[in-house]
Amino acid sequence: MVKRNDNTWQFKVSFALAILMLFLVFGYFTQSFLEIRKVKPVSVAIERISGSAIESDLTPNTIQKNNGNH
Amino acid sequence: MTSTTNTTPSHWGRILEALAWASLLAAFIIGQIAAQTDYEALLQKQLPNVELTRSQANKDLPVVYRMQVDGAESPDAIVMSEGIGYGGPLVIGIKARRTDEGAKLNEVLMLSHKETPPFMERINNKGFFRQFAGKNVTDNFIVGDDIDAVSGATVSSEGFTAAIREAVHLGAVQHLKLPRTWQEPGWHIGINELILVALFALAFFGVYRRDRLAKYARYVVMVGTLVFVGFYANASLNLGNIAGMFMGYIPSPKQHPMWWIMIIGALGSVLILGRNIYCHQICPFKVVQDLLQKLSGVKLRIKPEVQRKSRALIFFLSWIALMLIFLSAHPALGSYEPFAMMFSLEGLGIQWYILPAALLGAMFVPSFWCRLFCPVGLYLNEIVRMRRLIRDRLFGGSAKPPSASGKTTKTIKVEQD
Numbered sequence: 001m002v003k004r005n006d007n008t009w010q011f012k013v014s015f016a017l018a019i020l021m022l023f024l025v026f027g028y029f030t031q032s033f034l035e036i037r038k039v040k041p042v043s044v045a046i047e048r049i050s051g052s053a054i055e056s057d058l059t060p061n062t063i064q065k066n067n068g069n070h
Numbered sequence: 071m072t073s074t075t076n077t078t079p080s081h082w083g084r085i086l087e088a089l090a091w092a093s094l095l096a097a098f099i100i101g102q103i104a105a106q107t108d109y110e111a112l113l114q115k116q117l118p119n120v121e122l123t124r125s126q127a128n129k130d131l132p133v134v135y136r137m138q139v140d141g142a143e144s145p146d147a148i149v150m151s152e153g154i155g156y157g158g159p160l161v162i163g164i165k166a167r168r169t170d171e172g173a174k175l176n177e178v179l180m181l182s183h184k185e186t187p188p189f190m191e192r193i194n195n196k197g198f199f200r201q202f203a204g205k206n207v208t209d210n211f212i213v214g215d216d217i218d219a220v221s222g223a224t225v226s227s228e229g230f231t232a233a234i235r236e237a238v239h240l241g242a243v244q245h246l247k248l249p250r251t252w253q254e255p256g257w258h259i260g261i262n263e264l265i266l267v268a269l270f271a272l273a274f275f276g277v278y279r280r281d282r283l284a285k286y287a288r289y290v291v292m293v294g295t296l297v298f299v300g301f302y303a304n305a306s307l308n309l310g311n312i313a314g315m316f317m318g319y320i321p322s323p324k325q326h327p328m329w330w331i332m333i334i335g336a337l338g339s340v341l342i343l344g345r346n347i348y349c350h351q352i353c354p355f356k357v358v359q360d361l362l363q364k365l366s367g368v369k370l371r372i373k374p375e376v377q378r379k380s381r382a383l384i385f386f387l388s389w390i391a392l393m394l395i396f397l398s399a400h401p402a403l404g405s406y407e408p409f410a411m412m413f414s415l416e417g418l419g420i421q422w423y424i425l426p427a428a429l430l431g432a433m434f435v436p437s438f439w440c441r442l443f444c445p446v447g448l449y450l451n452e453i454v455r456m457r458r459l460i461r462d463r464l465f466g467g468s469a470k471p472p473s474a475s476g477k478t479t480k481t482i483k484v485e486q487d
Contacts, residue, residue, distance in 0.1 A: 010370040011373040013370055014372045014376070014438075015376060017427075018372075018376065018438075020427055021424070021438075024424045024427050025443065027420040028406050028419075028420045029391070029404075029406070031419050032398075032403040033394065036394060036397055036398045036400075041398060042397070044103075045100040
């Protein structure tokens with residue numbers, strides 16, 4: 001019985017330390033996330049993909065065709 | 071990825087695992103597209119009042135920009151260069167101009183980098199880039215020869231110098247048609263590399279021998295790794311190194327041989343020998359934890375259920391870290407390990423609280439960080455586990471999965487009892 005109580009106390013302290021650590025690691029992730037948000041990688045990537053798609057649509061052939069239609 | 075366990079994953083576990091891998095792949099692709107270098111945008115950000123035009127006279131590499139300030143042509147041209155630093159790729163603009171004494175460098179503009187901010191601050195504060203001003207394009211640009219590295223940021227110094235050297239010398243040959251009169255950089259195999267090889271050799275010796283000599287070898291490795299790998303070289307492996315490898319941030323062996331020795335030593339021991347030598351013997355943070363444990367004399371037990379779930383927790387944490395790293399293409403933004411703070415006392419914001427918490431944990435719980443949070447240890451142990459599975463499939467026998475702590479399940483059980 002004594003041993004079980006002793007274990008419980010140990011489990012609780014080690015668990016509390018682990019939770020504290022976890023909390024700090026998530027804090028670090030939040031800090032990094034806020035840094036990344038400033039750069040907006042998703043928006044930049046979408047812009048670049050759509051930019052290259054527009055460029056590939058405007059190949060010389062397409063431009064010629066469009067000019068011909070007008 | 072998050073739900074892989076020793077038992078077969080459930081239906082939902084498999085779906086989660088697939089989603090985790092798919093999201094990592096998506097983050098990787100997005101990050102790589104977003105990180106593509108736009109020289110003009112980078113230059114314009116640093117030189118907002120300057121009109122830039124790509125030089126048509128110098129169409130070969132390196133890319134050169136001409137500048138106009140207030141409508142007048144500037145005598146300086148900007149030579150663009152890319153390289154690999156400690157944290158990842160970097161982009162540099164080198165202002166150069168022709169003079170009566172030959173083409174000379176005027177200023178180095180750091181346009182983009184992935185170095186840890188405190189290291190970059192140290193490099194700037196020490197005036198590292200100022201030493202390039204006034205140098206002739208035919209100079210050697212070799213660290214230790216005509217360039218001084220910043221102590222504690224040697225790899226970054228080497229990376230920046232290599233990027234400048236390559237662009238300047240290429241420009242000298244391609245654009246200025248100058249003969250190669252400069253010295254080429256050689257291999258940097260010195261005392262540091264020999265010490266690291268010796269530490270790995272002693273670690274192998276200590277693992278495979280059980281006599282008194284092996285015991286001494288283990289003590290030597292313990293002190294050596296703490297002083298040399300930790301405080302001197304600050305070369306601990308971290309999640310950023312692993313993610314960086316996937317993103318192609320691999321330094322040249324000439325530029326950073328210690329990185330190669332460390333990777334070959336750590337991966338070689340798990341792949342060839344099936345032993346995680348790095349975590350047990352070479353990791354300096356493990357030594358710090360063991361010393362703290364000895365000092366406190368307190369050995370709190372972790373609830374077996376928590377210990378069992380730590381593997382899934384580390385996978386989950388490393389998934390978040392890898393998402394952040396891949397999205398930003400910046401390894402330092404996801405590496406949550408306290409190693410750099412411990413051994414170089416450099417950190418940012420909340421990083422400063424992670425280190426004391428990890429040390430506090432290590433005082434009371436044996437190998438606190440290794441057992442509950444370390445992604446490198448888990449990955450290396452996973453490789454050992456997979457190696458055993460493959461070996462047992464091929465040659466028969468049963469595979470015992472190692473724990474996340476870098477110890478076998480059996481050892482942990484003994485420790486828990």
